[in-house]
Amino acid sequence: MGSLQLDDFIAGWVGGAAAVIVGHPLDTVKTRLQAGQGYGNTFKCVLTVYRNEAFAGFFKGMSFPLVSIAIYNSVVFGxxxxxxxxxxxxxxxxxxxxxxxxxxxxxxxxxGAFSVGIGGPVELVKIRLQMQTQTFLAANLNLKHRATDFAVQTAYRGPIHCVGTILQQKGLAGLYRGSVAMLLRDVPGYCFYFIPYTFLCEWITPDKCLSPSPFSVWMAGGIAGAISWGTATPMDVVKSRLQADGVYLNKYRGVIDCISQSYQNEGLKVFFRGFTVNAVRGFPMSAAMFLGYELSLRALRDQAETNP
Incomplete structure (x- = not known):
């Protein structure tokens, strides 16, 4: 029983890494849309990112989540x-x-509750790195003409510098900015994740099969991901705004203030910004995650049975 407990964490890490590789480009688009940077619709956001930052712009900040989100998913699945x-x-x-x-x-x-302990700082750093499209001076002072000396200066040089800067400026609490919103997103969000996956796997899998096929896992995981991310969008918007806020200026005082300001300035539709991207990216990302998890888990258990 002990080895099986450890196997779940290892398989969750593999699944998490697969999900990051598949889902990060659309995650970048989702973050840009939700943070309210004037991109408009999804298609315009994709074009703007590509024109300004080329193809590499969609993978900005990926190195950190590739390691950390894999660990985060390891904890969630375990x-x-x-x-x-x-x-x-x-x-x-x-x-x-x-x-x-x-x-x-x-x-x-x-x-979902456990996920915030690790996932809060991970998503904060990921979003801060994804949002670095303005110079520090221009964003801070809202200048129309940027000074030449600051034309390429950004707030963070990388994930380690980002973590160090936040700790220096805000302390440990700074790494958990937006965690209340994340808790409100993830506790119900994982119910809409694991429950549909479990029942869909049982429904798709023929009665004679002892375990679901890779196709069943892929399909059930993809549908569960689309459902979970779609329903989590309103609170995901609030979380993304709180975590993106504070790179240059602090606009929001907390969850309630963020909801209030967002509603007053942009109406109810703001809480569904990125819904399409969330639902679309939720399918391949979660399909890859569950498939990586299940296949890794089977391989580990087969190896344990072969070498007792």
């Missing part, structure tokens, strides 16, 4: 799987008993 088995053991006396809906919901909420 916690979810172990909590689910613990609940099954307590309720049914068998850790491998098929979980009920309430069991999946409880395990999902616990995983």
């Amino acid at each position: 916690v979810f799987s172990n909590i689910q088995r613990l609940i099954s053991q307590q309720h049914y006396g068998n850790p491998h008993h098929p979980p009920a809906l309430v069991d999946l919901a409880l395990a999902s909420m616990v995983a």
Whole structure:
């Protein structure tokens, strides 16, 4: 049982890495749209990023999440799987008993709560690096004409410098800016993630099969991702704005203030900004994540059985 617990974390890391590689370009577009930088619609945002920053602009800030988000997903999948088995053991006396809906919901909420501890700083740094399209001086002072000396100066030179700067300026609490919004996004969000995946896998998989096929995992994971990210969009907008805020100036005092200002300035539609990108990127990203997780988990368990 102990090795299986560790296997879930390892497989979650592999799945998380696969998801970052597949989903980061659209994640960059989503972040730019939600932060309210005047990109307009999704198509205009894609064109603007490409024209100003070329193809590499879509992968800005990817090195940090490739490592850190993989660890983050390792924790999420590891916690979810172990909590689910613990609940099954307590309720049914068998850790491998098929979980009920309430069991999946409880395990999902616990995983969502745990995710913020690691995911808060990870997403903060990722978003800060993705948003570096203005010079420090121009953004800070809202100048129409940038001084030549500051034409290429940015707030952060990379993820390590970003973390160091935030710690120096705001302390440890600065790395968790937007974490309340993230908690409000992830606790229900993971319910709409793991529950649809579990039931869709069972529905797609033929009765005679002992485990779902790679296609079943891919399809169920993709649909679950689209559902989860689509429903999480309103709070994801608030989280992204809070985490993007503070690079140059602090515009929002907290979640309520961010919701209030965003609504007053841009109306109700602002909370659905990036909905299309979220739903679209949610499918391939989550499909890759679940497929990487399930295939890695099977390989690890097969190896454990071969070499007891």
